[in-house]
Amino acid sequence: MKCDAYRGDLLEAAAVPGELKEQVRGHVEECSQCRAILQREQRLFAAVDEALRARMEDVPRAGFLADVRARISQEPGPRASMNPWWALAAASVIVVLLALAIPRASLQKQPVAVATPTISTSRSQAKPRFAESAGAEARHDRGLRLAKRQVTAKNLDRQPEVLVPPDEREALAKFVMHLRQRDEIARALASPQVDENSEFSAIKPVEIARLQLKRLVWKSWASGDDRQGEEER
Amino acid sequence: MQDVALIRPGRTAETELALQSEKSALRREFEDRLEECGTLAFRVARGVVHNAADAEDVAQEALLRAYRHFERLRDRSRFRAWLVRMTFRLALDQTRSARRREQRETLWAVAVPKPDVEAMAASNEFGRRVSEAMESLPEKLRLVLLLSSIDGHSLEEVAELLQIPQGTVKSRLHAARKRLAEKLR
Numbered sequence: 001m002k003c004d005a006y007r008g009d010l011l012e013a014a015a016v017p018g019e020l021k022e023q024v025r026g027h028v029e030e031c032s033q034c035r036a037i038l039q040r041e042q043r044l045f046a047a048v049d050e051a052l053r054a055r056m057e058d059v060p061r062a063g064f065l066a067d068v069r070a071r072i073s074q075e076p077g078p079r080a081s082m083n084p085w086w087a088l089a090a091a092s093v094i095v096v097l098l099a100l101a102i103p104r105a106s107l108q109k110q111p112v113a114v115a116t117p118t119i120s121t122s123r124s125q126a127k128p129r130f131a132e133s134a135g136a137e138a139r140h141d142r143g144l145r146l147a148k149r150q151v152t153a154k155n156l157d158r159q160p161e162v163l164v165p166p167d168e169r170e171a172l173a174k175f176v177m178h179l180r181q182r183d184e185i186a187r188a189l190a191s192p193q194v195d196e197n198s199e200f201s202a203i204k205p206v207e208i209a210r211l212q213l214k215r216l217v218w219k220s221w222a223s224g225d226d227r228q229g230e231e232e233r
Numbered sequence: 234m235q236d237v238a239l240i241r242p243g244r245t246a247e248t249e250l251a252l253q254s255e256k257s258a259l260r261r262e263f264e265d266r267l268e269e270c271g272t273l274a275f276r277v278a279r280g281v282v283h284n285a286a287d288a289e290d291v292a293q294e295a296l297l298r299a300y301r302h303f304e305r306l307r308d309r310s311r312f313r314a315w316l317v318r319m320t321f322r323l324a325l326d327q328t329r330s331a332r333r334r335e336q337r338e339t340l341w342a343v344a345v346p347k348p349d350v351e352a353m354a355a356s357n358e359f360g361r362r363v364s365e366a367m368e369s370l371p372e373k374l375r376l377v378l379l380l381s382s383i384d385g386h387s388l389e390e391v392a393e394l395l396q397i398p399q400g401t402v403k404s405r406l407h408a409a410r411k412r413l414a415e416k417l418r
Contacts (some may be wrong), residue, residue, distance in 0.1 A: 067293065
């Protein structure tokens with residue numbers, strides 16, 4: 001009965017190496033059966049630790065890291081992929097913004113349609129005649145700016161895309177850079193800067209406004225023949 | 234077949250080159266980490282799967298995945314913890330699928346005589362029993378037990394690797410050893 005009370009403590013003591021509690025130590029010194037149990041448990045835990053250590057001491061073969069490097073070199077590179085949670089958060093923000101923007105856009109549309117029958121394409125043009133307030137004008141300008149930005153973004157997206165293997169991307173980038181340099185040279189040749197010291201700089205460009213252009217007058221074929229006859233005579 | 238990617242030639246060449254150099258820098262950084270953590274990944278896998286060849290496959294796959302998503306890892310100091318968890322999970326998946334495959338095959342195969350267990354060395358037999366007992370442990374306890382057995386990691390090191398409090402490591406380790414011993418008694 002007394003031994004049963006210490007059984008749990010004995011197992012605990014074997015699992016955690018360290019000093020035994022005062023009472024347990026006293027009992028173990030007295031009771032040979034409990035001492036044997038403690039020793040058996042301690043041996044068991046030592047064997048478990050040993051087995052785990054032996055298994056964990058395995059090392060990979062010599063070419064392991066080289067193989068990993070070889071496989072990595074075949075990879076296109078670390079991907080800039082978005083964390084799914086971030087993607088979800090971004091999507092929900094977009095949905096909320098859209099939900100807020102759509103009703104506002106429909107509200108803005110009505111006064112502009114009624115008050116400004118013509119749509120000005122630049123800010124320097126006359127202000128909308130029937131604009132009721134400065135707020136309406138500001139909204140109008142903001143709309144134009146947004147439209148311009150969208151057009152620019154669309155143009156950027158429309159740039160052509162090509163399929164390139166990963167090992168040729170750098171070469172293509174250099175090639176594009178080279179083409180750009182050539183493009184700059186061609187542009188410079190096509191529109192050379194005027195040298196003020198050059199003799200050609202004295203020649204003034206033709207002024208179209210000062211040219212006097214006479215209207216063509218019809219002369220009959222007969223008058224031409226008469227002139228020819230006179231010359232023969 | 235070679236992988237190809239869509240790029241825009243209209244994009245400035247400087248940007249393209251800058252991207253390339255950034256990727257090269259990332260690759261170099263990863264290769265430094267590979268040198269440091271390659272063996273750790275193998276050992277974590279070895280603690281779960283049954284042989285060294287499978288452990289190598291699992292570790293290789295884990296390292297490859299780590300490389301693919303390396304850019305996503307903002308705090309690079311957590312690389313070891315990240316790699317350990319990924320390897321452990323992959324190793325568990327591999328073991329489960331291997332077990333399922335084995336079960337499917339044994340349904341059709343003629344009973345193969347088992348190797349003479351008596352002839353096995355006692356240590357090998359005990360090692361096998363330890364492996365079986367470990368497989369029955371909950372994942373959290375198992376991972377702590379594995380890591381504390383690798384290179385004699387201290388509680389503090391395991392806590393750092395798993396990014397959990399030291400007290401949690403201590404209690405999990407204690408519970409794991411007790412359960413293991415119960416199964417081996």
